[in-house]
Amino acid sequence: MEFRVKDILKIQVAPALGCTEPVAIALGSAAAVSLLPEKRIDAIEIWVDPNIYKNGLAVSIPGTDGLSGLDMASALGAMGGDPKLRLEVLDSVDETAVTAAIEMVKAGRVKVNLLRDQVGLHIRTVVNGGGHTAESVITGLHDNVVSLSLDDQEIVESDLLPHAAEKNGTSRLAELEAWLKALTLDQLIELLDDLDDEDRNFLQAGVDVNLRLADYGLKHGPGLGVGRTMERLVRQGLIKRDMLVAARILASSAADARMSGVKLPAMSSAGSGNHGLTAILPIVAVEEFLSVDHALVIEAIGLSHIITAYVKAYTGRLSAICGCSVAAGAGATAGITYLMGGTKQHIAGAIKNLTEDLAGVICDGAKGGCALKLATAAGTAVQAALFSLQGVNVSFTDGIIGRSPEDTMKNIGTLTTQGMIETDRTILNIMLEKQFSDV
Template sequence: MYSVKEILRMEVAPALGCTEPVAIALCSAAAASLLSDTENIKSIEVGLDPNLYKNALAVAIPGTNGKSGLNLAVALGIIIKNPELKLEILSLADDKVLKAAEELVKKGIIKVNLLNDKKGIYIDTKIITDVESSRAIIENYHNNITALYKNGEKIVNDSLLSEVKENKKSIAEMEKWLSSLDLDDLIDLLDDLDEEDYTFIKEGVDTNMALAEYGLKHGPGLGVGLAIERMVRQKLISKDMETDARIYTSSAADARMSGVSLPAMSSAGSGNHGLTAILPIWIVKKYVQVNEKEVYKAIALSHIVTAYIKSFTGRLSAVCGCSIAAGAGASAGIAYLLGGSQKHIGGAIKNVVQDLAGVICDGAKAGCSLKLATAGGSAVRSALLSLQGIIAQSSDGIIGGTAEDTMKNMGKISTEGMIDTDRTILNIMIEKQFNV
């Protein structure tokens, strides 16, 4: 059994930049940190699982002035060479680091391989210099360093291994336990929240609101949030609870996907999941009379439901987890915040799944802000409809008799039903790269 505090600490953490290129940089940094000299590197070979390859291919990397690329992510990690920073490793990326990384890329010694046989998150980085070699492997979770080698010999005792491995083993065990619960159990976990938890949740709100406010002020990336706000000012649309949620959620994604050097508070291993899980709920509170602790409870429920769904779908898949997992989490939180019963909360989850089940993940990129705008709006609308008694029926498509069955069905679609879809998406993306 796990406490709500343990769940939040395992599933919610700050991350700077899209977590896939960050994970690549982290793995490269871990390998580089084992070397006494990284000035005379002869070759760098990196193997990536298909989903991580897909999500890291085209998204902007923090500290690079909007640049992207797998090779650049690898090079940045080697130049920074500080894996202790974990998912905030790119906080050290500046113009000097970028110049050095680009010079390393120009040498043509970095080779990135697509490992089609790997499932789940997998990164294998090998570095060879004139006199020594190193290797680092990340598996299952973005900062889960499972193996380190120097000159072909496996390293058993290393702080990077002992600290992270123990934590991630707990995550796997926790998610297995979490998946065995029902919705009532998830709601009951909120009873154990304490002041420390409220402070931690508020930190997530502040972190993600900073991204949203930057996006609204500067309109980076695709500029979806700022465009919707502009349409409100032009009286082309009106601002209400749903529109406001779309504005802030997409604005934060605009900033994050353009590589702005501001962290996101992630949820279930994804920064964009964190934006969707938190921001719509925080915006809804502006329209209702609730005390702040109830808002924090709603956000905690959102994180828990998001983690619950991801325990079935996996961390990366062919479906957009920001829409399905975090969108459902946010809708559950909103229904809770508005005084909904277990029936309303479960109905909100069903409504989001019925609404957004077909949204595919075609990699991380600027266009994710469009998907987050959709997810943020659907989270609000689905909760409001559920509170009015409008709930997707169990006779409809993939909707199960319960919210739990519905979420498990999404897991089957993600892990069984969309394997060919995922492969086709990646092939299209790779073909585009070669045709540029």
């Protein structure tokens, strides 16, 4: 099946309010509740895969003044979420819904089950209320509602099922990823030739959305305040505002805002808001140092999304490796190199440079500290591009670096899907021990 850049953007890039893992949980609950004849909610039970559990455990939920937890996300979606908004499901949540959700969680009416052996994104939600039982299942994509049922009767027609798996069991995402894997870097770059005005306007909307988060983070310093702290260090003359630092400030300030639960959406990439921040904002930051047409910046961001999607096709949606570093970071460095006039060879070199630098960064769940990782990924994306443009290229004889950029990205996937399975379990166990410790 043949895809175009428009298809990649449609499937891989979307606005998301809050961290996409608790948001997906909220969507599952909201979707199930929408089926109940009476919107009475007595109890909720959810089953989630290890990576959804890991990423939804500690991150702040937007509009709740710092509340967190998978049970809380589920209750919020049930009490006030609008499933038609998909990844912005929590935009409709108000103070009344927050209060009701808190009471529901405190009463122990939300049960969370961890499917330790589940592979791939999976969220099953069962809501009991008014003598009825409603169920939703989300798989593959964070907003991919694949089944709905009421009192054990499957719902076949619903506006919430546009991304449902096809009869042959192959989702559109799986088809896209299989198609992407067959492309070379040259072919990935050539996809930019198909960008039309609609695509460019959509990419610009992503810039605007993510800049609003960055602006909020710089003004208010929420979360760890990484971005605002770096900006203050610049003003104090302790560090210089160069390309690397500008990229770090912009990406981390947006992550500060997003991870602290600020009620502003992010334009996601490959199913992650933080991937979207990393894929877009370092390129925006670099623009101020260059004399380039803004249309070229939009093309560079388009390439960034394409490369991010390509890497994620190998690593999977969620993994033990920080996708903001190795996937969105690869996208960002490719886009930056393209923006600076680099050739395919320069882009390939930049991707290899970044991979050598950041391949070992683990994902230990979504939380305020992600702002530090985004700062690192953003700065390294710029550095990898500059190094490649100056002739610095990591050799294929080094570690997991391949002879080609395609092989390098495949190796990242192999490392993630085969080499770090036990690492992922260990990370989750450490997090669970902390959660249930009396200390």
